[in-house]
Amino acid sequence: MSGAEHHRPIVWTIAGSDSGGGAGIQADLLTMHDLGVHGCSAITANTAQNTLGVPAINAVSGEVLQSQLDALLADLKPAAIKIGLLANAGQVRLVADFLRKLKSAAEAIPVVYDPVAVATSGAQLTEDSTGAAVLTELLPLCDLITPNSIELEWLAGTDADSAEAILKAAHQVRGNHSAALLVTGGHFEIEPGTTADLLCAGSDENASNDWLIGKKIDTPNAHGTGCTLSSAIASLLALGYPLKDACVVANAYVRRGLRQGDSDHIGAGPGPVGHCGWPVELQDFPEILVAGSERAESFGVFDKTAAANFAAEFAQPDSHRLGLYPVVETVEWIEKLAQEGVRTLQLRIKHPGRDLKEQIERAVAIGRRHDLRLFINDHWQLAIDCGAYGVHLGQEDLQSADLKAIQQAGLKLGISTHGFFELLYAYQFRPSYLAIGAIYATSTKDMSGQLQGPEKLARMAALLPGYPLVAIGGISLERAPAVAATGVGSIAVVTAITRAPDYRTAVAQLRSVIDSPETDREKPSRVES
Numbered sequence: 001m002s003g004a005e006h007h008r009p010i011v012w013t014i015a016g017s018d019s020g021g022g023a024g025i026q027a028d029l030l031t032m033h034d035l036g037v038h039g040c041s042a043i044t045a046n047t048a049q050n051t052l053g054v055p056a057i058n059a060v061s062g063e064v065l066q067s068q069l070d071a072l073l074a075d076l077k078p079a080a081i082k083i084g085l086l087a088n089a090g091q092v093r094l095v096a097d098f099l100r101k102l103k104s105a106a107e108a109i110p111v112v113y114d115p116v117a118v119a120t121s122g123a124q125l126t127e128d129s130t131g132a133a134v135l136t137e138l139l140p141l142c143d144l145i146t147p148n149s150i151e152l153e154w155l156a157g158t159d160a161d162s163a164e165a166i167l168k169a170a171h172q173v174r175g176n177h178s179a180a181l182l183v184t185g186g187h188f189e190i191e192p193g194t195t196a197d198l199l200c201a202g203s204d205e206n207a208s209n210d211w212l213i214g215k216k217i218d219t220p221n222a223h224g225t226g227c228t229l230s231s232a233i234a235s236l237l238a239l240g241y242p243l244k245d246a247c248v249v250a251n252a253y254v255r256r257g258l259r260q261g262d263s264d265h266i267g268a269g270p271g272p273v274g275h276c277g278w279p280v281e282l283q284d285f286p287e288i289l290v291a292g293s294e295r296a297e298s299f300g301v302f303d304k305t306a307a308a309n310f311a312a313e314f315a316q317p318d319s320h321r322l323g324l325y326p327v328v329e330t331v332e333w334i335e336k337l338a339q340e341g342v343r344t345l346q347l348r349i350k351h352p353g354r355d356l357k358e359q360i361e362r363a364v365a366i367g368r369r370h371d372l373r374l375f376i377n378d379h380w381q382l383a384i385d386c387g388a389y390g391v392h393l394g395q396e397d398l399q400s401a402d403l404k405a406i407q408q409a410g411l412k413l414g415i416s417t418h419g420f421f422e423l424l425y426a427y428q429f430r431p432s433y434l435a436i437g438a439i440y441a442t443s444t445k446d447m448s449g450q451l452q453g454p455e456k457l458a459r460m461a462a463l464l465p466g467y468p469l470v471a472i473g474g475i476s477l478e479r480a481p482a483v484a485a486t487g488v489g490s491i492a493v494v495t496a497i498t499r500a501p502d503y504r505t506a507v508a509q510l511r512s513v514i515d516s517p518e519t520d521r522e523k524p525s526r527v528e529s
């Protein structure tokens with residue numbers, strides 16, 4: 001039994017039933033079960049449907065819809081809500097009224113709306129008056145909207161038939177509402193042989209437009225992909241995944257279903273997308289477009305300054321297992337730990353004085369003497385000037401640091417990541433290692449809202465077997481075995497060493513955990529699927 005069987009958060013789907021079992025409520029409940037949440041349903045319409053078409057919609061009455069929502073609220077409070085087909089303006093108003101009351105009474109419950117208006121078969125699923133009510137009543141209550149390009153045109157009232165037009169239409173919809181937008185790419189092809197989803201999230205200076213690109217999967221069995229995607233995102237939000245992480249994992253879940261689904265035998269028309277468990281292979285996850293890369297030009301997000309600094313494929317370290325990796329703020333610590341036989345170290349000076357260069361030079365000299373893998377945090381230019389082994393950069397540094405210069409100088413590069421989205425983004429640079437944090441709460445810096453835990457760490461590590469991975473954040477001697485069991489080859493620590501009663505003992509004990517032959521070096525620890 002998976003851990004999820006013990007505590008499944010509740011997720012509602014307010015959507016239509018597909019009598020053919022491929023989309024709507026049926027796809028939503030399969031997805032929710034697969035991803036470890038308990039799905040509840042409020043049915044808006046009993047569609048008569050098979051793999052060939054939609055002969056009837058059969059919207060339920062307001063009382064029938066209301067009675068389902070009231071019954072659920074009385075006993076099964078949701079951790080997230082997915083909304084799909086709303087068959088008419090009356091249903092939109094009813095659901096909007098219900099959500100308004102719910103949102104004012106309860107703490108924030110994420111709402112994901114998949115604006116189902118037209119089935120993949122071309123059948124119109126909503127009455128004409130529905131669109132206006134959606135725009136004024138429902139969108140202001142949503143946290144994420146997941147239209148395909150046809151539905152985006154419906155919401156924006158403009159064409160969405162090229163990368164630029166999709167970006168423009170998405171901004172138009174977002175201009176009027178605070179909801180994030182994930183435009184799914186099944187209906188257009190910007191780069192031949194690929195599909196691309198556009199994720200517009202955040203606001204003001206935190207606003208971001210990210211293209212999630214994947215190889216096109218050649219299958220007719222794609223019925224229910226929109227429902228599956230939106231209910232996967234709602235499930236992941238209920239499980240505590242941040243929005244961007246939920247979107248990339250849900251994208252991978254759908255792509256795994258398209259790739260592995262086996263529904264040729266179901267009906268005479270296009271069969272349903274598969275529901276094939278947690279995505280565990282990197283090939284199913286999207287590539288996140290980097291604004292400085294060449295292909296960004298076709299997607300309308302090319303940035304000249306970013307391109308001048310962009311580089312990928314950094315020198316690899318001599319081993320993908322970097323072992324115990326203390327992160328310290330003085331040269332004295334570098335010397336002491338080198339003498340204990342530690343080989344991977346980081347100099348992290350957060351309050352530099354005038355002697356910063358001298359400190360780095362001294363650390364580099366110790367590194368040479370002891371054959372250290374010595375990384376310099378933040379100060380990449382001085383690291384180059386002093387001939388350091390490597391540099392460690394955070395996500396925000398990737399926009400400003402001259403990665404080309406770091407690469408050309410032959411320095412190794414480590415990049416911090418916090419969750420699936422950042423991991424996939426940083427992977428585009430193919431750095432020398434990827435750090436994943438914060439695994440646990442830490443007193444060293446404020447990482448609230450970015451805690452991963454060992455289960456998520458194991459899921460991320462499983463995507464990159466054999467790639468140099470470092471876990472960081474709140475790792476103590478007691479927690480180290482659970483971290484090592486996820487398959488990462490390195491554990492980075494600050495206080496577990498610098499505040500240990502006896503640092504020599506701490507080094508020896510931590511090394512024995514991460515270097516232990518019992519830590520399976522070939523395979524990452526099993527992740528539940």
Ligand SMILES: Cc1ncc(COP(=O)(O)OP(=O)(O)O)c(N)n1
Nearest residue numbers: 377392393394395416435470472492
């Ligand atoms: C090994 C390792 N992983 C992560 C970090 C954090 O780096 P960053 O995000 O740049 O934050 P600061 O360390 O600069 O506060 C790290 N230093 N080392």
Ligand SMILES: Cc1nc(C(=O)O)sc1CCOP(=O)(O)O
Nearest residue numbers: 437438442444473474493494495
């Ligand atoms: C410097 C740092 N970076 C983190 C990240 O998640 O990126 S967590 C962290 C602090 C690690 O300190 P300690 O071992 O004392 O918890």
Ligand SMILES: [Mg+2]
Nearest residue numbers: 377378393394
């Ligand atoms: Mg940094």
